Amino acid sequence: MYQAENSPWSPLDTSSEQQVESQLAGLYVWVHCCQHIFDPAGELVDLNGRSYRQVFSTLMFCTEFSSFDDIADQCDQNFGASEWDAYELYTDDSLPVPVASFA
Incomplete structure (x- = not known):
């Protein structure tokens, strides 16, 4: 599982991000978006030291991985730019080719 935040800074340094992107390139991944609710x-x-909980969307989507930025763009398209704070990627080498895609 890989996690990414919808924020101006990246949780990974550039070399780590590039390494993970090259490992995931071409694989089908399940994307699960969530919102952070301060609680x-x-x-x-x-x-900043604020407590929060994550509320995950009831929907996931499957896509071929190309980059973290591409996944973020797809989250914006599917859920709205301000409607998600983070996403998790789940890989599965045995995932079938999707029968439909969101575009």
């Missing part, structure tokens, strides 16, 4: 009882803490 004093949340189990996670952001870089």
Whole structure:
């Protein structure tokens, strides 16, 4: 599983990002987007020390991986630019070729 944030900074340094992108290139991945809801009882803490919880979309989509930026663009197209804060990628070498795609 790989995680990425919808923020102006990248959680990975450039060399790590390029290495992961080359490992995932051409693989089909499941993309699961979520929103961060600030909650004093949340189990996670952001870089500013605020507690939050993640609320995942009930929908996932499958796509051929090309880059993290491409996945972020697809999340914007499918859910709206301000409707998600992070996504997780799930790989599965045995995923079938999708019968439909969102474009």
